[in-house]
Amino acid sequence: MATGRTHRPATRSRGIPEATVARLPLYLRALTALSERSVPTVSSEELAAAAGVNSAKLRKDFSYLGSYGTRGVGYDVEYLVYQISRELGLTQDWPVVIVGIGNLGAALANYGGFASRGFRVAALIDADPAMAGKPVAGIPVQHTDELESIIRDNGVSIGVIATPAGAAQQVCDRLVAAGVTSILNFAPTVLSVPDGVDVRKVDLSIELQILAFHEQRKAGEEAAAGVAAQAAGTTAVPAAAREESSATDQGPDGDVPAVMPA
Amino acid sequence: MATGRTHRPATRSRGIPEATVARLPLYLRALTALSERSVPTVSSEELAAAAGVNSAKLRKDFSYLGSYGTRGVGYDVEYLVYQISRELGLTQDWPVVIVGIGNLGAALANYGGFASRGFRVAALIDADPAMAGKPVAGIPVQHTDELESIIRDNGVSIGVIATPAGAAQQVCDRLVAAGVTSILNFAPTVLSVPDGVDVRKVDLSIELQILAFHEQRKAGEEAAAGVAAQAAGTTAVPAAAREESSATDQGPDGDVPAVMPA
DNA sequence: CCATCTTTGTGCACGCGTTCACAAAGACAT
DNA sequence: ATGTCTTTGTGAACGCGTGCACAAAGATGG
Incomplete structure (x- = not known):
């Protein structure tokens, strides 16, 4: 995610948790796609997969909006699209x-x-x-x-x-x-x-910095794992594993175009 | 924040909480600004204000990196810039x-x-x-x-x-x-x-939808408060409070350029 | 009408993140 | 050297979010 809300002491607007509100647009997008394919109903399991979340979480999220599902069947796609749109305020201009x-x-x-x-x-x-x-x-x-x-x-x-x-x-x-x-x-x-x-x-730059943090960590772990594996006779993939180096680092394979943006 | 990370069961990379990692770039930006103004040291209170967070949170965040502050004085700006940059992996290319x-x-x-x-x-x-x-x-x-x-x-x-x-x-x-x-x-x-x-x-669209949700809630509360206030003889500001309307809504005052993007 | 099967809705427990509040640590003046 | 004052670093409590696991609810078939 890009960066989130700017401090708000977890205001639970009308009983709907902030975390749930943030996921509603995700569900809405998945549902819209299903609607365009004329899928009539969808189970929490399927929808959760399409939205990239846990199905229990999805059901709990929907439970804050009301009981819009039918047990044994699932959710009516069109109806759910409407309910979420209304909840998010997207039915108005x-x-x-x-x-x-x-x-x-x-x-x-x-x-x-x-x-x-x-x-x-x-x-x-x-x-x-x-x-x-x-x-x-x-x-x-x-x-x-x-x-x-x-x-x-x-x-x-x-x-x-x-x-x-x-x-x-x-x-x-x-x-x-x-x-x-x-x-x-x-x-x-x-x-x-x-x-x-x-x-x-x-904030575009913040997102990249967070990725860089994890990337660095992965490179470090990989290097460590590589050494361990090497000692054991196995071959690990060191890929982009390079340690902290001088500022003019050229990457492992040299031959870098090296064009700087503004 | 735009939307966040795509499912990861709260992996605490090398002991540094995910939430802290997400704030480090924020601190780094504030510190860089101070550095450019040649400010030598900064207290957790000042830096927290500049970054828009709670000072206790900031101190706890920094405590995951190590003890880089001096009690009674604060943090050395240059040193902290370097430490955070290194932690985020920004000292490499x-x-x-x-x-x-x-x-x-x-x-x-x-x-x-x-x-x-x-x-x-x-x-x-x-x-x-x-x-x-x-x-x-x-x-x-x-x-x-x-x-x-x-x-x-x-x-x-x-x-x-x-x-x-x-x-x-x-x-x-x-x-x-x-x-x-x-x-x-x-x-x-x-x-x-x-x-x-x-x-x-x-996701740009998701961010807007989250804003719309809160905006709708505010409009609703305001309208309710407005009615209550009106009954009491006070005048509330109904500003942009308009209810759910037809799809071709033109806004309250007409005279809208009404050009649709792609 | 009853049995079975599917899927929802949710009670509960757990863990992360936030915040308070304070002891420890160091700077600084005397 | 000693005392005072400022600010850090953190122990502890609390609250939110997540995920498990299951009972309730309804569909479906006989």
């Missing part, structure tokens, strides 16, 4: 603004997964005057000056921040002041917001 | 490939947060022959056919999947077969991988 139309903002504007789930990109906003009017994903970019009026005129309550880190807090403050109460933050900064405003953070 | 150079892939290739933390974009890979050779972020895109040789020649162990959902599993299988053992998946699919391969998922 959510106008969303995206602030910061750089590479990432453009990617978000083009992302198809929004429209299909009740999210409507109401406006794209950027601070660069040269961007103003230029269409991205078929929507003309508007200047930051109009942020407040856009929010109010469209009744926007969800904002997406895809600006550089330096601008994020400022943009956030303006969004909140204009009435936005939920923010999805892609900028690598800790946003401070008043009570009652939800912030979720997605 | 991690070649990374990005597969799927659409809007998102390009955004990732341009993302500056990678290079500064030991990650090097070794190659950009796309299935579209028309993309081949075209430079993105200064790196020429290569065709999928070369995936295996790129992985092997560069000793790549971390892959980023930014393809459409339909291609993700196939790409994943090829990455794994070629030797990749850690995958960051941006495609909205559950990937199945053999044991020993780590997968982390970032």
